[in-house]
Amino acid sequence: MSTYNENIRKVTTLHLREMKQTGEKISMLTAYDYSMAKIIDEAGMDVILVGDSAANVMAGYTTTLPMTIEQMIYHAQSVVRATKRAMVLADMPFGTCSGNPEKSLEYAICIMKETGVDGLKIEGGEEIIADIRKIVDAGIPVMGHLGLMPQSINKYGSYGIRAKGNEEAAKLLKDAQLLEEAGCIGVVLEKIPAQLAKEVTEKISVPTIGIGAGAHTDGQVLVMQDMLGINKDFAPKFLRRYADLHTVITEAVGNYIKDVKENTFPNEKESY
Ligand code: KIV
DSSP: OOSSOTTOSSOOHHHHHHHHHHTOOEEEEEOOSHHHHHHHHHTTOSEEEEOTTHHHHTTOOSSSTTOOHHHHHHHHHHHHHHOSSSEEEEEOOTTSSSSOHHHHHHHHHHHHHHHOOSEEEEEOSGGGHHHHHHHHHTTOOEEEEEESOGGGHHHHSSOOOOOOSHHHHHHHHHHHHHHHHHTOSEEEEESOOHHHHHHHHHHOSSOEEEESSOSOSSEEEEOHHHHTTOOTTOOOTTOOOSOOHHHHHHHHHHHHHHHHHTTOSSOSTTOO
8 A cells, every 4th residue: 555645746735635624644754955855755755845954954053043044945846847746835033923924924935936936834823813814914934833832932931841831732723723813734742742742733624743742743844854863963752763864874985984094985887
């Protein structure tokens, strides 16, 4: 059996809604460059997210805050060039959607025009709902992002689980409903209790995509470097590693170094 729906030539917002209705889970993974996006797309991923986690895994920053709009455009252009089937979403970087709807729309249009992505992901709820409405009303698909919002790390002070208490959980549910009303195509729920994610998933009509939010969301998202085991230092409970590329790459590079030092590479067949 195929792991994905081969009848879909290009995943659209309509497909995401249908998947929620039929119970087909939505697969989503991050990518930031052409080569990896091509592999991920050809494997049948439904959604590729050009996350601002690029600031961490591509650039080595400790937070996502330094990511600029120019850097996001560069990564998103590379991913779009590689992708045929998957829907491609780009994150709006920190500071580009923060309570000034006109300005936020300008940034959103800039990313859409420069990159050709299919939509945007935006962190935040009620506080930026006017910005999100403005962007959606301009015809741009928006995926919301609630729970742990890495762009707000300085406000939280930690990357711990969010919405464990009743008050924060109630706000999160209300925010999800506001995002649905504003016309969002879905909502990412990051690092929240599975029971709360289930409740949100049942109460809104648009898909929820979880990361560290249990099994009841309509789909799952992971950061590519984490699930492929490239990034050894990051091992939260929610992460499942599907490969150990750190070891594979280390061994391959070690063998290459050895062959060069011993002058066994290149051999005659590998020479002109
Ligand atoms: O930037 C990112 O990669 C994300 C995912 C973790 C959802 O926001």
